[in-house]
Amino acid sequence: MSTPRPIEPLGHAVPSTVPTHWYNLAADLPEPTPPHLHPGTKEPLTPDDLAPLFPMALIEQEVTTERYVEIPQTVREIYSTWRPSPLVRAHRLERALGTKARIYYKYEGVSPVGSHKPNTAVAQAYYNALEGTTKLTTETGAGQWGASLSFAAALLGLTCEVWQVRASFDAKPYRRFQMETYGSVCHPSPSELTESGRAMLAADPDTTGSLGMAISEAVEAAAKDPKAHYALGSVLNHVMLHQSVIGQEVLEQIVEAGEEQVDVAFGCAGGGSNLAGLTFPLIGKNLREGTTTRVVACEPAACPSLTQGEYRYDHGDVAGLTPLLKMHTLGKDFVPPAIHAGGLRYHGMAPMVSHALNLGLLEATAVDQDTAFAGGVEFARAEGIIPAPESTHAVAAAIAFARTAESDGRSVLIGLSGNGVLDLPAYGAYV
């Protein structure tokens, strides 16, 4: 018998609690997000500019202002193996804190790779496979995104090549093994395989790499291979769109839990995809229906793009190959210190998140690493789940809030973007 292609839906029932559409905040914004600009001409990007890197479906999603975009059935089927992710009342944490707030956490750590990243990885792999791409390239820092894209590529029949920041490649091999188990190839970056990598090595043979350098390599590799495309795990509008399944589920689940609304939501923010996914559906409801959810973006004090960066056009990578994005940025050459929350070490912030902050639709706070880990340990000992170092920023900010009288009687949401299983050495160092 002929084997159906992996992108074809299997046809099994998917629970109605798995969202049928992605939600797009662009439809509800009072002002549009400033467009991405061509790095050469400085004019707004055209679809043709992006065609070497992305399939047309994703290019359309990057600029659409439709409120809802239908999720393909194959993607929903894959989502259904871990979605809807649980919204859990943190009863034991409340008891430990002695708070009068009602604390909930939305837990993305149940995904096969332990974080929210597969929500967009599956969608991106799907549209690429549909349009005939056979290979995806990407960059990764600690490896969460590389592992997520590898997972999605395996399920959808694509090969995947990952450039991993050399410091992580050498020091943290677990996620590389994860990528390889899914069938991907993983290179340390900078590598000798690309022009930009060779140039970076020539400039500094001992460099341990950065996310910005790895992006340059992955983009170059995709641009030079007609059957390959590039995939980015955060920052871009279509990534924010795919992550909206998180917050859409929250809107249903919080009502089921007996609440009128989320009063205050805390989400960690690095590139912005977790924050956007968790909170854009809540912000959209504020705008459309007059709910009053407060949204707090929690970033590391060591890489404070939202609280201390400038709001201006900047490149997403070091070599300047990516489009210019209007965003809160510390500058493309900013090299963040080696904090444990590798997923938050990015010089910029998603244009949509930056724009939402500028419009006053969300607020931002910076959390230092010790405070973040203290919150993570307190959460782990009360609730049993060890949060990802990224997530601990939201955990710590929520705990601080829940200790104030202001939190009395309020519903508080923590975005638990992932678990910290592969970050246990960081906890070991802290404990």
Added chain:
Amino acid sequence: MSTPRPIEPLGHAVPSTVPTHWYNLAADLPEPTPPHLHPGTKEPLTPDDLAPLFPMALIEQEVTTERYVEIPQTVREIYSTWRPSPLVRAHRLERALGTKARIYYKYEGVSPVGSHKPNTAVAQAYYNALEGTTKLTTETGAGQWGASLSFAAALLGLTCEVWQVRASFDAKPYRRFQMETYGSVCHPSPSELTESGRAMLAADPDTTGSLGMAISEAVEAAAKDPKAHYALGSVLNHVMLHQSVIGQEVLEQIVEAGEEQVDVAFGCAGGGSNLAGLTFPLIGKNLREGTTTRVVACEPAACPSLTQGEYRYDHGDVAGLTPLLKMHTLGKDFVPPAIHAGGLRYHGMAPMVSHALNLGLLEATAVDQDTAFAGGVEFARAEGIIPAPESTHAVAAAIAFARTAESDGRSVLIGLSGNGVLDLPAYGAYV
């Protein structure tokens, strides 16, 4: 305000899909399981013999023949944060194999520590806390059990001291960091802290330890401290009892999935707790109601207690401190080779599992390590979940069966006892 003790229930609703009772196969066995014997007198153990090590509630559960034992509400509340664990139809694996079998997997990897072990850890910590124990001691190999008990102890307000086989303590620190994050103290075994440890070090100063040695140390430490008790993660009857939540959920979920019964169930077997938890409720239904589920215990070829061990009384530990247990055993001094499935490296097998094999209620097969990993990788690339090395033995056996014509039209169950996130180096070595 006074803070309620952690063992008191929080009083929140627990879904009806979380079992209310543990199921006890002893009630349905045609012959009783041979009793445990006192290591000195060789007479059947009395409750007093066990009192230095275990709380009375667990001692009663060790010998009860009641069919159902009520699960305390506090335990159900904690279970409800990850239970019922999902029963998932492995559609993509079926497609990849081109099989006409319907394959399901029961996934225990969603627990906070990523395996089935917390099902009994929470129960054991609960009964200890209820009876005034303030400290638990235990042994651990790769660390799954130590991490699970640490998790449970943290939630129930106990301290926990773990002796970890030195080879794992040195080479695989992630789970030690996990234990420490939950607040436990972890020692390499053999240690200088116990008489048995000092004796083992005197005999071989360079020993890398074994599970049998670590058991001796943890048992000794508990016996000498009136406020401390010991906890064992497998082998004993009360552990099999607590794990029955897995199979009880399967019985409900498989009917919801549209099946009349599980036709063939594959579970990995080391000490026996995963296999018993997954399949004893199914075997009980066979005995009471005439269902015809075939149960296959899948053990590593490197440690084949069920397929090659003798069925006789033996000690559970090296020093001979534990009771004599009637079991399939390779001998208490058998040192299994250093295979990756650390959780299956035990010289014996749970008395109830051994007895069930002897009665013909289940069958056993041995799987070599390469075959097991090949199955694990095939599963990961189709379903997205990387199975624990232990679980790959069941995965590989199920895949082999699903490739035969005998499987046509049958429902096949894989017990996925945990995920392989902390075992990725083993996959890295294999890939």
